[in-house]
Amino acid sequence: MRPSSTLLVGIVKLLVGAYARWIGTTPSSVQRIYFANHTSHIDTLAIWSALPRNLRRRTRPVAARDYWGTGIRRYIATRALGAVLIDRAKSDPTVDPLEPLRAALRDGDSLIIFPEGTRGASATPARFRSGLYRLASEFARVELIPVYLDNLHRTLPKGAALPVPMVCTVRFGAPLSPETGEDRDVFLERARNSVIALGTAAT
Amino acid sequence: MIEHLRSIPREFFWLFGSLVVLLGLASAIGAWLRSRPADEKKAASRANLVARINAWWVMVAILAVAFLTGSTMTLILFALASFFALREFITLTPSNPGDRLPLSLSFFMVLPIQYALIGMERYGLFVIFIPVYAFLLLPSIAALRSDIDDFLSRSAKQQWALMVTVYSLSHAPALLMLDIPGAGPGADALLLFYLLLVVQMSDVMQYVFGKLFGKTKIAPLVSPSKTVEGFIGGGIAATLIGAAMWWITPFTPLQSAAMSAVIVMMGFLGGLTLSAVKRSLGAKDWGVMIEGHGGVLDRTDSICFAAPMFFHIVRFFYT
Numbered sequence: 255m256r257p258s259s260t261l262l263v264g265i266v267k268l269l270v271g272a273y274a275r276w277i278g279t280t281p282s283s284v285q286r287i288y289f290a291n292h293t294s295h296i297d298t299l300a301i302w303s304a305l306p307r308n309l310r311r312r313t314r315p316v317a318a319r320d321y322w323g324t325g326i327r328r329y330i331a332t333r334a335l336g337a338v339l340i341d342r343a344k345s346d347p348t349v350d351p352l353e354p355l356r357a358a359l360r361d362g363d364s365l366i367i368f369p370e371g372t373r374g375a376s377a378t379p380a381r382f383r384s385g386l387y388r389l390a391s392e393f394a395r396v397e398l399i400p401v402y403l404d405n406l407h408r409t410l411p412k413g414a415a416l417p418v419p420m421v422c423t424v425r426f427g428a429p430l431s432p433e434t435g436e437d438r439d440v441f442l443e444r445a446r447n448s449v450i451a452l453g454t455a456a457t
Numbered sequence: 458m459i460e461h462l463r464s465i466p467r468e469f470f471w472l473f474g475s476l477v478v479l480l481g482l483a484s485a486i487g488a489w490l491r492s493r494p495a496d497e498k499k500a501a502s503r504a505n506l507v508a509r510i511n512a513w514w515v516m517v518a519i520l521a522v523a524f525l526t527g528s529t530m531t532l533i534l535f536a537l538a539s540f541f542a543l544r545e546f547i548t549l550t551p552s553n554p555g556d557r558l559p560l561s562l563s564f565f566m567v568l569p570i571q572y573a574l575i576g577m578e579r580y581g582l583f584v585i586f587i588p589v590y591a592f593l594l595l596p597s598i599a600a601l602r603s604d605i606d607d608f609l610s611r612s613a614k615q616q617w618a619l620m621v622t623v624y625s626l627s628h629a630p631a632l633l634m635l636d637i638p639g640a641g642p643g644a645d646a647l648l649l650f651y652l653l654l655v656v657q658m659s660d661v662m663q664y665v666f667g668k669l670f671g672k673t674k675i676a677p678l679v680s681p682s683k684t685v686e687g688f689i690g691g692g693i694a695a696t697l698i699g700a701a702m703w704w705i706t707p708f709t710p711l712q713s714a715a716m717s718a719v720i721v722m723m724g725f726l727g728g729l730t731l732s733a734v735k736r737s738l739g740a741k742d743w744g745v746m747i748e749g750h751g752g753v754l755d756r757t758d759s760i761c762f763a764a765p766m767f768f769h770i771v772r773f774f775y776t
Contacts, residue, residue, distance in 0.1 A: 271544075405548060416561035419540070420548040 258334040259310070266303045270296060270409055270422040274304035277455055278428025279399060281306045285364055286397045288313070288426075289386055291379040291449050292368035293407035296417070301366050301401055302335060304424035314358055315366040318342045342371065352385055359393050366401075369445070373412045377404060379449055382442040390432050390441070400427040400445065402452035425452045466643040468705045469524065472650060476517055483510045512756075520653070524646060528633050529576065531649070535630040536572040540564065541753040542622035542743075542761075549738040550614045555604020559595040560615065567591050568623050575627060578634050587624040592616060617734065621761050622754065628764040629653070635768075637707050637775050647705045652720060652767050655699040656759045659721045660728075662698075663691030680732040683725075692721045707775050719770065720763045727762025 266272055274281075288301060298315040305313055315331070319339040322331040331337040338358050341351045358365060369382035390398055402425040410417040427448055432441045487507040495503060519534060547560060567587065574583040596612040632649045667687025675683045699717025703710045731754065735743060743752030754761075 268540075408552065411554075414557060416557070416565070418547065418552075418557055418560040419544045419564050421544060 256334060258330075262299060262330065262334050263303045266296065266299045269417055269419045270300060270406065272300040272303040273421070273423045275423050275425045277425050277452060279426055281309060283309060283312070284397055285359070285362060285395070286313075286399050286429075287359075287364065287386070287389060287393075288366045288399045288401050289369050289382075289445065289449070290366070290401035290403055291377060291453075292370050292373050293375070293377060293403070293412070294373060294410045296406050296410050296422075297368065297373075297403055298335070298337075298366060300403055300406060300422055301424055309364070312362070313364040313366060314338050316340050316355060316368075338365065352388060355385075355389060356392065359389065359396060364396075365389075369442070375407065375412065377402075377407050377453060379446055382446045384438060384442065386445060387432065387438045387441050394431070397429040398431055398445070399429055400448040400452055401425065402427070402449050402455075404453065425455060427452045427455075465525070466641060466647060466705075468647060469643065469650070472654075472705070473517070473521055480510065480514055480517060484514070520650075524650070528630075528646075531633065531646075532572050532576055532630050535626065536568065538753060538757060539568055539572075539623045539626050542626065542757055543568065543618055545743040545752045545754045546618035546622055547615075549735070549740050549743070550618060551611070552615070553599075553604045553606060553611060555599045555602040556611060556615065558602070559598045562595065562598075563591070563615070563619055563623075567595075567619065571623055571627050572630075575631050575634060580634060583627075583631065583634075587619055591619060595619075614738075621731065621734075625761040625765050626757060628768040629760055631764075631768055632771070635772060635776055637771075640707050644707065648707075648771065651699070651702060651706055652764060653760070654702065655695055655717050655720045656724045656763050658698050659691060659695035659724050660759055661691075662694040663687045663725070666690030666694070676729060679736060680729055683729065688725060692718075692725065695721050707771075716767065716770070720767055723763040723766045724759030727759045730762070731758040 290297060290301060298317065302310055302313065302315060315335050315337045317331045317337040317339055319341050320343055322328060322337065323339055331339065338354050340354060341349070344351055355365060355367075367386065369386040370380045371383045374380050386398070389396075403422060404425075405420045405422045408418065409420045409422065430445065430448055484507075487503070487510050490503045491500075491507060522530065524531065543564060547563075552560060571583070571586055574586060595615065596608075599608070599612060629649060629652060632652065633645045635645050635648070637644055663683070664687070666689075667682060667684045670686040670690060671682075671684035673685040674681060675685055675688060696714055696717045699720065700710055700714035703713035706713055706716075708716055735754075743754035
């Protein structure tokens with residue numbers, strides 16, 4: 255484990271704890287896509303810190319290139335976390351923004367994604383974007399794991415400069431996958447509901 | 458470092474040695490119990506026992522390191538305990554956007570300053586810093602932001618959080634500031650050890666006596682596990698243990714019994730009162746930090762109430 259990432263994990267644990275709760279599944283080196291609600295800049299780090307150390311090495315967060323692509327943020331994202339940067343703005347219309355994600359999945363890495371595409375104000379996620387469905391149909395053998403992050407919208411909400419330390423649990427739910435012939439929007443709503451359900455699950 | 462090790466009184470090593478032996482015994486019993494067949498309920502309560510013992514090991518190990526490496530480490534350790542306790546309290550406390558700055562300042566400014574004042578032995582500022590400066594200024598920040606919904610209730614809860622988890626708890630390591638005339642080197646560290654030992658023994662003994670003889674609940678709505686039999690039996694046992702430890706303190710055996718009784722009483726009230734606070738915030742355990750022990754605040758609630766009282770009685774009568 256790189257020293258910079260060990261330091262990051264330490265800071266995250268100090269600020270928010272990031273205690274893992276394996277509710278519908280157990281830690282496993284099976285290739286996975288973790289998808290979660292998104293309210294704060296700590297989200298990625300919280301999920302990553304909650305994973306057992308041996309899984310972190312092959313688990314790559316997906317981060318927006320317009321925010322994480324420059325300066326110190328780029329260093330944290332790519333060097334410490336091995337993040338896959340995604341081009342949300344679609345600056346080159348001929349390139350599918352999902353392409354770097356497919357490359358990582360073909361390499362056998364697991365991914366952490368936020369299907370809302372942006373941070374929301376409340377812990378209940380907004381509508382999911384279609385990328386999750388597309389990746390799920392193209393990589394049928396990769397497990398999709400819903401993840402719910404609590405309290406982080408209070409710790410460091412959109413627009414806040416300083417964090418307020420609070421205890422956060424990271425809840426991992428049972429894997430799900432699109433059924434044969436399942437409509438895209440139906441599946442995305444089902445995936446979103448699986449995250450919401452984890453929010454009310456007893457820990 | 459070597460210099461510091463020499464200044465540690467001999468009693469210290471005896472104490473840690475005995476604690477390690479006691480815990481070793483407890484662990485052996487735990488392992489033996491777990492190896493015996495049991496139904497699901499029994500197995501769960503045995504697992505809980507082993508988890509409690511393991512948490513004790515961790516606490517003793519951390520304390521040993523802190524004591525052996527000097528007062529700065531002790532202060533850092535208590536500052537961290539305050540940080541985690543405050544984090545648990547604030548997690549359960551509802552807050553508005555206007556509270557964000559005062560809350561961040563509580564964690565990143567008020568808390569470090571409070572402990573730094575102990576390190577610099579600035580008693581005068583240490584006792585008023587939170588009750589005067591933080592008390593007046595933090596809610597003012599929230600008021601300046603015109604976030605007035607439920608204002609008094611919000612700021613009162615945040616003040617409580619700071620008073621209990623930072624101000625009160627910091628009185629335990631503040632014992633290191635005391636200069637007791639005629640006492641040898643390391644006497645202040647032994648006082649801190651004495652406080653922690655009596656508080657923890659009282660918790661353990663009340664738990665044990667409660668499990669064995671507990672019938673009459675003291676305050677069933679607040680804390681169903683606290684019973685009259687547990688409190689009296691455990692309290693007397695802890696007072697006797699404390700009295701028997703008079704030789705590491707500036708007290709006579711009788712004074713030591715009185716001191717222990719105060720610590721036991723305040724520790725009990727701390728556990729009860731903070732249970733009431735916790736329940737009014739809608740939770741059963743404060744957090745998830747120490748395995749088997751609920752949260753950091755569940756472990757330190759008795760110290761939070763016992764430390765300031767013990768500190769001021771010692772300061773008044775012995776310095």
